[in-house]
Amino acid sequence: MDKKHIEVCLTPEQIHHFDLSGKIVVVTDVLRATSCMVTGLAHGVDSIIPVATLEECQAYQLKGYLAAAERGGRQVEGFDLGNSPFQYMNPDLKGKSVVVSTTNGTQAITKSMQARSILIGAFLNLSAVAKHLIFSDKDVVIHCSGWKGLFSMEDTLFAGALLDKLRLTHSFESDAALMALTMYQQAKSDVSAFIHKANHAQRLSRFNISKDIDFCCKLDEYSVVPQLAGREIRVSQ
Amino acid sequence: MDKKHIEVCLTPEQIHHFDLSGKIVVVTDVLRATSCMVTGLAHGVDSIIPVATLEECQAYQLKGYLAAAERGGRQVEGFDLGNSPFQYMNPDLKGKSVVVSTTNGTQAITKSMQARSILIGAFLNLSAVAKHLIFSDKDVVIHCSGWKGLFSMEDTLFAGALLDKLRLTHSFESDAALMALTMYQQAKSDVSAFIHKANHAQRLSRFNISKDIDFCCKLDEYSVVPQLAGREIRVSQ
8 A cells, every 4th residue: 555645844834835735734832822722632621723813702602602712821801811821621621612822833724624634632642643644645744833934943853753753654745853863753752842842832931831841742642633624623532 | 342243144135124224235245256257356357347137247248348148057148157166267367357247246245235335255265265354443244145035054164154254353243143153153163065956056057066065165265355345346455
């Protein structure tokens, strides 16, 4: 059987170079949007609705939805939740829908709409996502959310970790993929330490979220594979 | 004395995120535009005039200038030179001006015009560029040309090599800089082998330029520091 092909897009600003049609796009925003989504859905949240703007987020909130909004690393005033995975473990969220808008992660999702399907990836569900891709016959693009248009270390390391699991079934040759894999091999003995050194984590550390960062670096905490269906992200069956 | 600051821009598509004013920009396009410029100027070319379009290049040619043009790795028909550093060693070029338009490198130069000064860097003149930056009091942006808007391995490795030489005098903390330095440390025992594995080199290998690639990976072959002055690149005195 021919290997499937896999590409890596390092920031949403470069996604226009990739042809997404017919492909599976794995969106990642390790710190912290996709880590929160994975955590929430694993803890019984029914669905997550990603929206690009705070206005859309507020409109849903006025209709009675729970609304989560983060900008620049902080929870936006007036919303029910921010961007910490621990907030998504709250039993009160079970069976509910949560509307989410974040600086980078939800932007990457809204820019991936041409894909055949969109999966949500993080270190927390790495193996589950890899398994899903291995059993699919579709080519893949890993879409890193980055930081305000720029490259980010933690998302690139996630891309490298996923490539590392897909070597037998997928081919890849772009410089971005080679770089992501090499970086992951360099970092894998202690991903968390490497990410703490990175700029985004240092920026976030001002908000006292070191515990969040440690949690987001945990491998395979959950086995859910969140997938976009219509406007909602739900656990793929 | 405070350390000067240094940033890394991985592709010209991201340069709008960087404030270049008052700074030195080091433009690099290892395969092969800036390697050619360094080689030509070291071999006695008087000046190099970078232009973005083939039309501009041709207009200069009609005025009697020597004209070099490359697109997608090949010399464009009707021009005097392509993009091989060996062509720039020709004694007939001594004292002449050469007008150059290439796929990536000259685009990066034209997008750096807001800088206080623009230097041309390659592995071939790595230490000379580093020395120039150490003796200057200005902050620095390393502008990687990449490949058609995307990240490229060889330019990122050059950025890492330059950062490695500037640790004592310059500070850097962006994820792009951390990544470039880590990649270089991984590759430095055999930069050429690493670059041959990369995608751009594999694409170029179809044009039978393996010798060019080996040459462009040589460290410190020349001590010239080309600098843009007005419209022309000349050896900085």
